[in-house]
Amino acid sequence: MFIDVYAIQNVPPCNINRDDTGTPKTAIYGGALRARVSSQAWKRAMRESFPSMLGADELGVRTKKAVSLVADKITEVSPEMSERAMDYAEAVLKAAGVKVKESKRAGSDSGSPVTEYLLFISRSEIAKLADIAVNHFGAGEDPSSISKELKKEVSAAFHGTQALDIALFGRMLADSPDLNVDAAAQVAHAISVDKITQEYDFFTAIDDCVSEDNAGAAMIETNGFNSSTLYRYATVNVDSLLCQLGDVKAAACGARAFIEAFATSMPTGKQNSFANKTLPNALLVSIRNGGPINAVSAFEVPVRATADSSISHQAEEKLADSIRSFETSFGQSPKRAMWLATDGGGEQLRSYGEETDFVGMLAAVEDEVMAYGEGD
Template identity: 50%
Template sequence: MSRTIVDVHVVQTVPPSNINRDDTGSPKTAVYGGRRRARVSSQSWKRATRDSFEQLLDPSELGVRTKRVVELVGEEITRQRPELAQRSAELAEAVLTAAGIKISPARKKEALPESGYLLFLSNRQIQNLAELAVHAADVAGEGKPEIAKTEARARADQAHSVDVALFGRMVADATDLNVDAACQVAHALSVHAVDNEYDYFTAVDDHKKADEEEDAGAGMIGTIEFNSSTLYRYATVDVDRLHDNLGDAEATRRAVEAFVRAFVSSMPTGKQNTFANRTLPDAVLVVVRKTQSINLVGAFEEVVPDDTDGGRVVTAIGRLAEHARELHEAFDEQPVDAWVFGVGEKKVAPLAELARRSTFDPTVREVGTLVAERLAEQA
């Protein structure tokens, strides 16, 4: 059966920045092709993408990832039935336990019990679990509510949100509640070698500075590590898996459009106040395939030289186009459709040989339309 895969390739330049740091505060890096590269983890850009969904999708289509699920479901129980406010935590714990989610005491004595791990629930699942708890309380009256495990599990495993359907969910205590992710996001890598640098900074004590008897020395001294890079970013969406998770073709179309828009335009927020490093991509290539997802990072196995003619961005885009063309020819790969947009005709021209020249908004809409058409054909 023909599949529908949406691949998103991005070339993006980032100025001096530290958008994703390791446990020592250093910008993350990786060795690729024998050279040290700047790296932004997939988790970091997935988080930035998911945060962007708040501006692109209705809250009913989104979810919450938290340990504080008893508090979350309890608040919804109170919203649905204010007179149950005093029992909301008890009822929330009961319905979550019935669903197979292990609840443990919180570290703080005064806090409500929590799950032992971050739990990803859609807002509709939270509402449905609360509704089940309220119904059980009505039936039990003053007695102990009885909640059917099968019903509780069903409500925790239906009406998945877009973010749960895309990024997946793992529930260690109840594996039947797991959701296989419909998207994959690669670690972004610089197309060239990098050496991290250090910014030495001082902060002046304003009040001390005004005291004539005090010296004018700094109130704080420190360093921040940073680098600058031209990144290759890649993500892919398995539309068929996404449709399985959401169970609705129209919701799948909206999810694909939201993901493409959010992944392309989002930026992780690490140290953004220090570096003001937010940029938009230099070039974006979106490819719809019917075979498998294809990461084109092989174009940059050999680093782009520092002194390359025309600059790193132009060279990187040219390499990406050449690698994609050669790969398609070698493996008889024939994409269903492809779009390219970016800054400057000279930069984007090599990719325009592989894809239709467009701009951001039309590309997103046309990808969504194609996804809807292919899902309708399979219905």
């Protein structure tokens, strides 16, 4: 079973996801320039909203400081091992195939061991690794020599029940593929349904303490920005989520949290300059027993506002019509389809599925996953 979630979201002048020049990211689609927000940026925003919905023990952390996190847990479990906790933590991570090096960053972290890359690791995995370290090195094993038994236990620690965000977004380590986790969710790059033009804001800053006979600016700069109506899409593989979390209730709550985070989060780039935090104008959810369907082709021809119809309203109607056309053409009718729209929706949305509010939509997603997981 798959859960497809679609959003039409109007965004005012903003620069929420920049390229290497500081300009908002774009893409050419249908021969027209579109605003773009990368999936990585939005997934980061979603992950940052999870702690308000779920407990810390259900989530992971992406960091180069995994050695310190494991060492802190070792000290917590066995205070008498605190003096060499970093050595023990480094040993168990190396046993997993994770490369560790000495930090070259200035400050208090200088010289401390860090992983060579960001490691997505769950709180439960940190606790398991600490317990393994205590059991082995507390018994007198030398951390400089990694036994086969240690490698076996460490590998098992990374193959238990996953944290929700790791299960959803996956984990990839080129040097240690045994630790890889296939993502249960896919998030598309958001693109605008309308053709955009990049714009630039020229601004100055004045020194408050400058002398009265100095009328010059203390700083002159430009900010790139654009405004658009975004099409956003993501899908969740429920079977994969159930398998990785190992619990029907956890998967149901996880699917609900994913939809909630998808709808309510936003990347924070230049947020203080533009105050561009908006919510979707329309949100559609299709629960399918077939494969997922990204209906982006609804916007291959850019949408333009008319005297009596906004871009957002036209986009939600075109989206609903496109989804139903794909379903009809390929015989992939959804198990359940729901929608909400701040403008009340039009003819196409109303024929797409059942109208609901956000709370009702979240509850319905949770119920559907529970019923599927329990075999109802």
